Amino acid sequence: MNLLYSNDRKAEYPASWYAATASPVDRFPSLSGDVKADVCIVGGGYTGLSAALHLAEAGFDVVLLEAHRVGFGASGRNGGQLGSAQRMDQEDLERLVGEDDAAKLWDLAEDAKDLVKSLIAKHQIDCDLKPGVAVLGLSQGEQQELHDHAAHLSDRYGYDQMEVLDEGAGRALCPSPSYRGGYLDMGAAHLHPLNFALGLAQAADKAGVRICESTEVLGVEEATPAVVKSAHGKVTADHVILACNGYLGDLNRKVATKVMPINNFIAATEPLGADAARVLTKDVAVADTKFVVNYFRLSADGRLLFGGGESYGYRFPGDIAATVRKPMTEIFPHLSDVKIDYAWGGTLAITMRRMPYLARIAPNILSASGYSGHGVGTATHAGQLMALAIQGQAEGFNTMARVPALPFPGGPALRSPLLVLAMTWFALRDRLGF
Numbered sequence: 493m494n495l496l497y498s499n500d501r502k503a504e505y506p507a508s509w510y511a512a513t514a515s516p517v518d519r520f521p522s523l524s525g526d527v528k529a530d531v532c533i534v535g536g537g538y539t540g541l542s543a544a545l546h547l548a549e550a551g552f553d554v555v556l557l558e559a560h561r562v563g564f565g566a567s568g569r570n571g572g573q574l575g576s577a578q579r580m581d582q583e584d585l586e587r588l589v590g591e592d593d594a595a596k597l598w599d600l601a602e603d604a605k606d607l608v609k610s611l612i613a614k615h616q617i618d619c620d621l622k623p624g625v626a627v628l629g630l631s632q633g634e635q636q637e638l639h640d641h642a643a644h645l646s647d648r649y650g651y652d653q654m655e656v657l658d659e660g661a662g663r664a665l666c667p668s669p670s671y672r673g674g675y676l677d678m679g680a681a682h683l684h685p686l687n688f689a690l691g692l693a694q695a696a697d698k699a700g701v702r703i704c705e706s707t708e709v710l711g712v713e714e715a716t717p718a719v720v721k722s723a724h725g726k727v728t729a730d731h732v733i734l735a736c737n738g739y740l741g742d743l744n745r746k747v748a749t750k751v752m753p754i755n756n757f758i759a760a761t762e763p764l765g766a767d768a769a770r771v772l773t774k775d776v777a778v779a780d781t782k783f784v785v786n787y788f789r790l791s792a793d794g795r796l797l798f799g800g801g802e803s804y805g806y807r808f809p810g811d812i813a814a815t816v817r818k819p820m821t822e823i824f825p826h827l828s829d830v831k832i833d834y835a836w837g838g839t840l841a842i843t844m845r846r847m848p849y850l851a852r853i854a855p856n857i858l859s860a861s862g863y864s865g866h867g868v869g870t871a872t873h874a875g876q877l878m879a880l881a882i883q884g885q886a887e888g889f890n891t892m893a894r895v896p897a898l899p900f901p902g903g904p905a906l907r908s909p910l911l912v913l914a915m916t917w918f919a920l921r922d923r924l925g926f
Contacts, residue, residue: 495753495839496559496708496739499808503560503706508836509760509791510568510686515618517690520562520697523704523725529555531882532720532727534709534743535735536560537567538867539860541692542611542875543733548699550883555727556701557720559708563689565739566867569838571758571787571799573625573777574608574681576645576653577601579846579866583644588845589895596891598649603888604873605679608688611872617691620792624776625680628662628671634781635659638674653679666778667770668823674781682777682789685868692872712743714854731882734859735875737867738839744859749899750849751841751862755808758799759816760791760834761827768794771824785865786819796820796827808837840865844898848874851893858882858889 503519505511531547533540536558544556558564578585578601586594612621629635635658645651655676657665662673697703712732713719720727734744738753764771768790772778777789786800800819801812809815813835821828843849843862848870850860858881860874874892881889 493806494741495806496741498806499755499837499839500560500564505561505564505686506569506836506838507834508569508686508758509795509797509834510684512834513684514686515690517562517694520703520705523555523557523707523722523727525725527555527702527725527727529553529702529727529729531555531731531733532557532718532729533733533735534712534720535737535739536562536693536703536705537565537735537737538689538692538871539737539875540733540735541689541696542872543735543879544701544703544875545692545696545699546876546879547882548696548701550879552882554701555729556696556703557707557709557722557727558703558705559739561705562693562703563686566737566838566840567689567871568686569758569836570685570840570868571777571797572682572685572789572868573779573787574605574683574868575625575779575866576605576651576677576680579848579864579870581641582649583641593891593894595649597895600873600888600891601869604869605681607876608869608872609681611692611695612683612688615691615695617688617695619684619687619691621681621683622775623678623681624676624774625682626657626665626674626676626776626778627781628657628666628674628778629781630670630672632672635673638781642675651679653677665774665776666772669825670823671780676776683868688868709743712857714857716856718854718856730856732857733878734853734857735861737861737863737871738841740841740861744853746853747849747851747859747861750897751843752900753806753839753841755806755837755839756799756865757801757808757812757816757835757837758797759813759820759832761796761798762831762833763794764790764796764830765794767826768796770826771796784819786823788823795833796824796830806839812837840867844900845895847895847897848892849897850874850877850889
């Protein structure tokens with residue numbers, strides 16, 4: 493199954509609230525004929541666009557190939573949360589890689605947030621960037637774990653942007669009967685993800701990147717120089733960056749054993765008006781502690797943008813709105829009859845440890861993917877790290893690449909059915925509350 497075309501129309505953004513409110517960008521032409529470049533980038537999401545922009549600003553001749561439109565995939569469909577730290581808890585990273593590398597990974601995560609904010613400021617990207625992401629637990633035990641985590645980040649890393657929330661403070665922020673408190677991270681942020689991607693594309697185009705849309709890559713010949721092949725031409729380049737995330741397909745088996753695509757879903761309600769205060773009393777985003785995470789925020793026009801729901805297999809469900817409405821009304825029962833104006837799905841990619849997989853596939857081919865729902869900052873930063881590695885400054889890239897990555901059991905052929913079993917189990921745990 494080719495996920496590039498399984499659930500979406502060719503070269504068209506999904507019918508999301510993001511697409512409906514995006515700042516329009518003219519289509520870029522398709523690749524035609526054979527061209528040469530210093531660097532060829534496959535994928536036009538945050539990773540590829542960031543790498544392209546940074547390389548072009550450093551003087552490289554860059555060609556970027558995107559099968560659909562820039563920002564078409566997870567970069568233009570996600571929850572818009574720019575989270576702190578790595579996707580894996582810092583305490584777990586300390587046990588996995590040791591305190592020295594864990595500290596480097598913390599610093600890289602802080603760099604990722606700063607990079608997104610600085611790119612938005614430098615290129616004047618209008619994407620509704622706002623501070624604040626809360627993480628809320630569904631039990632007293634989870635509340636305590638979140639408080640302990642905030643204390644650890646303060647004590648070990650000097651991070652002072654988190655306000656711990658007891659149950660009363662959590663309810664004052666998010667008046668849902670489900671939550672028992674947690675923390676509010678004002679160093680994190682949220683934004684309009686598609687407009688951020690489109691802003692990066694415009695900046696890259698202005699810097700001289702040759703962006704080619706509607707150009708599916710069919711294969712990469714590992715050689716020096718490498719050859720990237722499409723149906724209507726090829727790019728011969730000294731370096732190649734694979735920035736495909738959940739849409740890698742069969743381009744590289746080494747990456748496919750450790751990075752797996754999954755689907756997630758978001759709905760946008762009608763504008764809530766005064767009822768918005770019964771969802772959130774501050775303009776912040778929220779994620780909770782469920783394994784199948786619920787995440788939400790209010791849009792600029794007062795809608796609830798709610799992400800969640802389970803789906804097994806690579807086809808989107810026939811009724812995405814109903815899929816999302818179920819967890820949404822568990823958190824906000826008073827919204828059981830609210831009208832849903834937009835509902836969409838998207839394909840992201842996960843790894844076994846929920847840490848991104850950065851790898852040098854060949855001496856002149858780099859790959860980054862598997863952001864596991866933490867991609868707004870991490871993917872953008874991974875693009876910059878690969879751009880720096882091509883320039884001979886690989887310390888940050890190498891630190892990320894040293895994180896041990898486990899292959900999915902069964903390899904690409906069996907990983908999906910095995911994931912179904914795992915997700916069924918964790919979803920049951922969420923429902924039973926243990």
